[in-house]
Amino acid sequence: MGRWQPNARGRLEQAALDLYVERGFAQTTVTEIAGRAGLTERTFFRHFADKREVLFSGSAELQELLVAAVNGAPEGAAPIDAVAAGLDAIGDLMQERRPYARRRQSVITANTELRERELIKLATLSAATAEALHRRGVAEPAASLAAEAGIAVFRIAFGRWVGGPDDKELAQLMRESLAELKAVAAGA
Amino acid sequence: MGRWQPNARGRLEQAALDLYVERGFAQTTVTEIAGRAGLTERTFFRHFADKREVLFSGSAELQELLVAAVNGAPEGAAPIDAVAAGLDAIGDLMQERRPYARRRQSVITANTELRERELIKLATLSAATAEALHRRGVAEPAASLAAEAGIAVFRIAFGRWVGGPDDKELAQLMRESLAELKAVAAGA
Incomplete structure (x- = not known):
């Protein structure tokens, strides 16, 4: 927690896209994205305003x-x-x-x-x-x-x-x- | 109520635009638009899906x-x-x-x-x-x-x-x- 995470941004992007493809965009939460990437929600919001923005970064x-x-x-x-x-x-x-x-x-x-x-x-x-x-x-x-x-x-x-x-x-x-x-x- | 209202659609459009200009779009409710036009909310929703759609009719x-x-x-x-x-x-x-x-x-x-x-x-x-x-x-x-x-x-x-x-x-x-x-x- 709070430690620097190597390539957190890229891991979040990858996890988000995987989940959107598997379950659909609407059915995916930020909690799930962070979990899949092995990171915290806090880290997610340090990089992206919301789950939509991940796709437009x-x-x-x-x-x-x-x-x-x-x-x-x-x-x-x-x-x-x-x-x-x-x-x-x-x-x-x-x-x-x-x-x-x-x-x-x-x-x-x-x-x-x-x-x-x-x-x-x-x-x-x-x-x-x-x-x-x-x-x-x-x-x-x-x-x-x-x-x-x-x-x-x-x-x-x-x-x-x-x-x-x-x-x-x-x-x-x-x-x-x-x-x-x-x-x-x-x-x- | 329920009676046919002459030019209800046009009156709603006019009332909506007047209110949006006066107060701003976000500050205006459908109740207020219907009230200004002398019509009911029910009549509003017979013509428009929401207050945004009035502007794109x-x-x-x-x-x-x-x-x-x-x-x-x-x-x-x-x-x-x-x-x-x-x-x-x-x-x-x-x-x-x-x-x-x-x-x-x-x-x-x-x-x-x-x-x-x-x-x-x-x-x-x-x-x-x-x-x-x-x-x-x-x-x-x-x-x-x-x-x-x-x-x-x-x-x-x-x-x-x-x-x-x-x-x-x-x-x-x-x-x-x-x-x-x-x-x-x-x-x-």
Whole structure:
């Protein structure tokens, strides 16, 4: 109790996801998650606000990566190309976590409250992207539209990647979806 | 009690919005809304599932209009043009309700739960639009991308219209935003 626990955060994430997959999200309590991880509830709440947040703990990292890549795009790059650089960066990170992403998504899809939470996280990601474009000197509404377009590409490619049988990489699927969006916008 | 009440639905909507603006959404009860409208709680629940739903009762109508316009677009029209026809249709309907829309939006912006609800309604609108495009023979991911692009245009134009000082019409702002999205997607 109170001692430092090696990788407590990761153990809690793993225990929570295992229980959500086995029993369902609604049927799982924080007490059970902590117990499965061999930790206390107190430790759980040191890392996560609630049992929902365990599933979204990666979104801050995603946002940082996306924003950093938008910031780092070559000066003079078109807004959509800066956004594409951001998508590449998060695609590579997520690719390494595909088994986790698949299991996590099965839990989210089965629960309305979690699907709502996911929409909010995506809206936050879009707003952060628009903000990064503003700092590059992109005006409104172009910044928000480029950000929304990027998040739409992410959503659709992610759905194909996480649910699909093929083994295309997420970054590749996002590049294809972006090309398709460009074609659609051009009236193809 | 139990008698037919002329325009009960409209009176409840008006009373609810008045109270939400005056006191805040969280501070208003269904009892108070019914009382202000001169109706019973029972009548309230005949029309609305809860006090949140009063603010979103228009979304079914919006969705019908949007889908009907997508369905009715000329055969062979590009997906993005079918979506643009849908946006024109809802722009014209909403334009007539601008004073209501402004007051409603001030309530939604002030409340996290309502902002979340709005995101869900927009996601539903996007899915219905993609569905309508499928029925026109548009394949995935083009259908979902065109739908998402359309909803992004709607969100951004709506924000400018509802919050902006100018008196541009919503349909006009959506046309401008769509043109801007096309330019952004083309790498402008």
